[in-house]
Amino acid sequence: MGEKIAVVTGGNRGIGLEVCRSLSLKGYRVFLTGRDASRLEKAAADLGKLKAPVETGVLDVSSEASRVAFASWLSERTTSLDVLVNNAGVFLDEHYGGTGVPPALVRETFEINVLGAWHLVQLLLPLLKRTPGARVINVSSGLGAMSEMSGGYAAYRVSKVALNAVTRILASELEPSGVSVNSVCPGWVQTEMGGPGAPLTVEVGADSIVWLATEPVIPTGRFFRDRRSIPW
Numbered sequence: 117m118g119e120k121i122a123v124v125t126g127g128n129r130g131i132g133l134e135v136c137r138s139l140s141l142k143g144y145r146v147f148l149t150g151r152d153a154s155r156l157e158k159a160a161a162d163l164g165k166l167k168a169p170v171e172t173g174v175l176d177v178s179s180e181a182s183r184v185a186f187a188s189w190l191s192e193r194t195t196s197l198d199v200l201v202n203n204a205g206v207f208l209d210e211h212y213g214g215t216g217v218p219p220a221l222v223r224e225t226f227e228i229n230v231l232g233a234w235h236l237v238q239l240l241l242p243l244l245k246r247t248p249g250a251r252v253i254n255v256s257s258g259l260g261a262m263s264e265m266s267g268g269y270a271a272y273r274v275s276k277v278a279l280n281a282v283t284r285i286l287a288s289e290l291e292p293s294g295v296s297v298n299s300v301c302p303g304w305v306q307t308e309m310g311g312p313g314a315p316l317t318v319e320v321g322a323d324s325i326v327w328l329a330t331e332p333v334i335p336t337g338r339f340f341r342d343r344r345s346i347p348w
């Protein structure tokens with residue numbers, strides 16, 4: 117079997133960086149992407165100390181032009197894609213509930229957390245469909261589980277509900293072509309987003325994502341946490 121290829125969005129820090137590190141150590145050729153070239157350089161340098169070779173590519177998932185340019189750039193470098201990890205995300209409404217969150221903030225959250233991931237799958241489908249066992253992993257959140265839905269963090273919650281819907285729609289449509297699509301909640305993780313009170317290390321947060329990326333056979337259209345299927 118040839119080399120395995122992975123693309124990770126928002127790979128320059130937090131859970132995404134840890135996923136890049138782990139996949140690289142497992143022998144994947146990793147495209148670590150992020151919206152800022154200097155932050156990408158820093159991330160690559162951090163990984164370099166581990167001698168884990170990765171390639172960096174600029175991708176602002178909120179920009180359609182950037183998504184299109186990245187897909188074209190990637191297709192010049194690889195003819196297959198085993199894993200797409202839609203990890204990039206923002207949590208902009210820590211201090212708002214559904215009754216007060218400004219529409220502009222909801223729109224910005226959607227552009228990144230929903231449209232960014234969704235359109236990227238569309239653009240990279242030719243590569244994914246060409247690759248046996250290809251998989252899309254959407255990094256979601258328990259805050260987007262309808263079964264646990266409550267007040268607060270409304271833009272973030274609704275964006276992850278929408279991302280979960282995208283997971284199920286694409287999983288259903290892509291099942292015949294063998295591309296799996298799943299959502300995963302990493303848990304509450306010690307990153308800039310998770311904050312200092314979070315109980316989990318990035319290694320633990322990345323675990324289920326890396327497991328879904330590397331497990332030989334996985335289901336499709338599910339929501340996972342701690343390597344287990346959880347209710348939507």
Ligand SMILES: NC(=O)c1ccc[n+]([C@@H]2O[C@H](COP(=O)([O-])OP(=O)(O)OC[C@H]3O[C@@H](n4cnc5c(N)ncnc54)[C@H](OP(=O)(O)O)[C@@H]3O)[C@@H](O)[C@H]2O)c1
Pocket residue numbers: 125126127128129130131132150151152155175176177178179202203204205206228255256257258301302303304305306307308309310311314
């Ligand atoms: N931490 C938690 O407790 C937790 C819990 C549940 C789910 N999650 C999910 O896990 C994922 C990763 O979160 P994290 O905790 O690692 O957060 P983080 O430390 O804040 O990192 C977020 C990453 O997303 C990138 N990003 C933001 N906007 C982007 C854009 N427009 N284009 C490309 N990249 C962009 C950031 O890049 P910059 O450096 O350029 O800003 C950064 O690399 C997110 O989807 C998040 O919703 C996290």
